[in-house]
Amino acid sequence: MAATIKDIARVLNISTSTVSYALNGGPRTVPEGVKARVLATAADLGYRPNRLAKSMVTGKTSTFGIVPPGTSILAAASPYFQIVLNGILSAADEVDHDVLIFTGFRDGNEDRFIDNVLDGRVDGLIFLAPPKGTQIFAHPELTKVPHVMTNCWLDCSVPAINCDNEAGIRDALKYLVELGHRDIGMLYGKLDLDDGIQRHAAFMEFMTDAQLPIRAEWIKDGDFTPAGGYTAAYSLLTQDRIPTAVMCCNDEMAVGFVRAAAELKISVPDQISVVGFDDSPMASSVHPTITTMRQPLEEMGRAAVLALSALISGLPVRNQTFSTRLIVRASASRPSEDTKTHD
């Protein structure tokens, strides 16, 4: 039987309220002597506060809820989730909160899911890259719990933490153009996610504005994964005519691309330049190291915690858009003269 404040009170012949105040250091003041004795017997009895009971009366839990990206729990295997989660954990740690990951978020499961997130275990929720078509944000009951989201732009009032995908893709492409590239292909992915959609659209827009050729056979779906990028790269690189550069909409695809190129003995960047997106750990681990647009995912995770904390405190919270930054590494260079083509 675990000790409770009642036990401490009984032992010391004082009231539970005094014990509570002594233990919590307030709001009521307790004489030093009494406080010391309370602490001592608490230690003696092996007393451990029960946070369920405390939460029930205070309405606060000191835990943040997280909803992993996508509808599938498998998304938890992505570097994206890993890095954002890491930012969330370290920020949560700093404010003495723990983090509850909700598992049951699936299409058609909305009501049970809502039951879960409203059941009192968390003070608020962070949705990580929720899937595009989800109905969850339309659920009237969801407003009962404070929530923010990352990497998703919805026309609703949920505070969002995003990175500027459009500027990121644009800057990456500008860099390639400045290097002298005109024939630029793209590996896109995950068109059910806002990041996927926006990066794809930004590519199209830039190429159109810059009056550069958009060739369908140079634009492939790489699924945001190394394996997808590898397959897409193979089908792209085995064509008669290939671009001098490829924009990969995330680093995992860029890694897959570079591997395919190596197998095909196409040198990166001598014969084809590659630019990635995210600055994921893989990008700096492979040969050649991948030039990429850094998305500050860890900071975004931290920002999500801050925004959620503010929201919970009743403070106003605005959307935040983080800037991307070009990280120049080894996978992109000037196109060599003999690979250049002219339309």
Next chain:
Amino acid sequence: MAATIKDIARVLNISTSTVSYALNGGPRTVPEGVKARVLATAADLGYRPNRLAKSMVTGKTSTFGIVPPGTSILAAASPYFQIVLNGILSAADEVDHDVLIFTGFRDGNEDRFIDNVLDGRVDGLIFLAPPKGTQIFAHPELTKVPHVMTNCWLDCSVPAINCDNEAGIRDALKYLVELGHRDIGMLYGKLDLDDGIQRHAAFMEFMTDAQLPIRAEWIKDGDFTPAGGYTAAYSLLTQDRIPTAVMCCNDEMAVGFVRAAAELKISVPDQISVVGFDDSPMASSVHPTITTMRQPLEEMGRAAVLALSALISGLPVRNQTFSTRLIVRASASRPSEDTKTHD
């Protein structure tokens, strides 16, 4: 104001116990008509069960607690954590549990940490690769909550989920020897973790038993990271005499090794063979793809959940050791005649 069972009871002029039984489908049976009306008004009122209250009386929370690897929260950034967590999440999902990640586990912080894990929010705990010297398992109060651990061999009664590091390293080295290698180096790492220690020790033992040369300058600390592996590889590969093969005690280091080799224009596997450990996502994403000993981390995460569930149910739980399996890819081959040296 959220609706409670009291509200439902009041509306229908029945008792809260009937409402509770209707909602839960037992243990007491409730006439269909009443049950239907209870469910209807529950929906009407937007009733959501409060799990804190429920947990307080039942003592069950439907949530598992996780303690990330190492003492530093930063360990959450490792592929190890990511993959095991993924296994845990999917297994937890299947048994309708959520997962609470505890943040405050640090040396010297034991007592606050114990407060946290004993505060009633979880039914049990999974320690992921706890640091070697931790005092936490000696804490008498920890026995109050069921717990298991992964990737850690301690001489205590905590049920452990491990992989057979010794056999794994041995099989990897056997494979290299069968290919014809005798001059074998090693990149080890994290000697504060059991996995790190055991793999290091297994290498030494195998080499001794097989009467193969152990050369200190071929044995480097690569910190289990790509960057560490890269640095270690540089210092290893820029020596006058280099081995024909290198055992990397995890795949991240192998990836770093391969990158360094590429930069130094040392061909893998033609000039030097590399074998990794874990079969982490990176291993199959780089060029050349890394031959590795697969450690079934996702299954181990799932097994941890199963073991913990059993423990919580009061069932006996034994240690489990998972076998590793050689995954032959492209980074290891027979040594070429001209790289072979003879002592």
Next chain:
DNA sequence: CTGAAAGCGCTAACAT
């Protein structure tokens, strides 16, 4: 078959 009520452990308003 159903209702009343105790109680899980805690906080805080309300006494004194």
Next chain:
DNA sequence: ATGTTAGCGCTTTCAG
């Protein structure tokens, strides 16, 4: 300065 007590929302024993 301290004690008493009413809940928080729920489950379940005990009465009827």
